[in-house]
Every structure is written in C-alpha cells, then in structure tokens.
Amino acid sequence: MDIDIIELSERKARFVLSGVSTSFANAIRRSILAEVPVLAIDDVNIYENTSVLFDEQLSLRLGLIPLKTDTQSYVFPEDCNCNGVGCTLCRVSLTLSAEGPKVVYSGDFVSADPKVIPADSTVPIIELKEKHKVVVEAIARLGTGRKHSKWQAGVASGFKNMPVITVSECDYCGKCEEICPRDILKMEGDKIKVVNVIECSMCRLCEGECDMDAIKVSSDPGSFVMTFETTGALTAKEIALEAAGSIKKRAEQLSEIINAL
C-alpha cells in the first residue's frame, strides 16, 4: 500500500491511496464518516427561553454545533466507570446565557473545559429581540457518526479511481484540448500532454471529440484519490489516524474471534 499526500490542511485532506482494493478504500471512507469519536451536545437543560424558537428547535441547533474534541481526555458514556451517570471523564458542560437584542453565536458558550469549545465561534444560533432571554446548560458527550450525524467529524468523504489517459498517434488537431473542461490536455508543439490527471472527471468528452480514436480514458482499479473535510472538531490528520485505527482495531477483534473458534 502506498499513500501520496496531495493536500493536508487543518480541515481538508486529499491523498492517493494505491495498491488496495475498492473495498478497503470504501472502508476508509466509511470509517471517516462513522467511526471517529467526537464530542457533541447531547442533552440540554433549558432554564429560560423566551426567544422565538421552541425548546426542541433550539436544542437541535445546539446539537449540530461542532465542538473541538480532545479524544484522549474523554471516554464514551457506555465505557465510563460511572456507568453512564455522568462524570468529568464522559461529559462536559457548556453554558449559555444571553439577553436581547443580539444575535447569539456559538462563541457565546462558556465551557467547563477550555479545550472543548465550538470549532467555529461564528455559528449563529438565534436572534434575540428586546427582552428575549436564553439561559441553557448543554451537556456534550462522546459519540460517533454511526449513532447520529451530530457526531460526524469527517464530512464530504469520498473517493474516485485514479484516472489514466493515453494518447496514441494522432493528427494534433487540438479538439480534445478545446473541449476538456478541466484543462487536463495541453498541446505542446506536436504533442498532446496530459497535465494534472488527478483532476480529470472522466467525462470522456475528449474521447468523443477525437476523430482518430487516439485518446483513451480509463482508470487504475487499484489506485484511489481520497478526499475528505472536517467539521473542525478534529484536524484532518487526527481524523485520518482515528479512522485507520478504528479499522485496525475491528480487524484485530475479528481475528481474535476467528482464532477462538
């Protein structure tokens, strides 16, 4: 297996994964979406709400605010020694107290753990009019996207096969260069050069335009261009490591079960 990193920033990753099956690439994609644990608001105690939103609507909005997560400091409620009752290892409390007129943003939350704060401070929650008031305590717990999308750390996770473009003898009419919407094909003297093939959408417009049947678009069945973004709860690197770790852990569990038979 080979990994070639194309882009790695705080919130986005793009890499080429080679020498693996489609099933493995898909397992990575699914693991990024469903198996990476992050904190999300799971319970809300509403002490006062005279805003235009019902309590339920307000709670739903709060649940969808991504929270920066320190996965080393928290455990799943079901794995905690407190048996899910609630302690500092399995839950963190965030409070919000605001009075109108003002727009309340995610950054107005005050967290009991300074490391667990909204990933973006500018997510608008509600617009409070004169004398409207909201006082809540939100309880965040660790979970995964498998249970609910509010715990989904990775977003827009997908992959495609690595495109392969070959150009054989042709008359260099340049029609393929003209029609390519992604500027993959370039006329260089009496040659057609393929540039930045990773961006090819495999639309095959170039093939259709070529009267000489000289250009062929195919894909490498064992090489994949993987892409995903993050909500900001974890960095792209942390998500990739957690997702791969989850697959490894489950493979080991399966191996143990089979060996015990």
Ligand code: SF4
């Ligand atoms: S369209 Fe076909 S013949 Fe024309 S330059 Fe492209 S590959 Fe060559």
Ligand code: SF4
């Ligand atoms: S398949 Fe589409 S995107 Fe790819 S080189 Fe041909 S025209 Fe361009």
Ligand SMILES: [Zn+2]
């Ligand atoms: Zn606990």
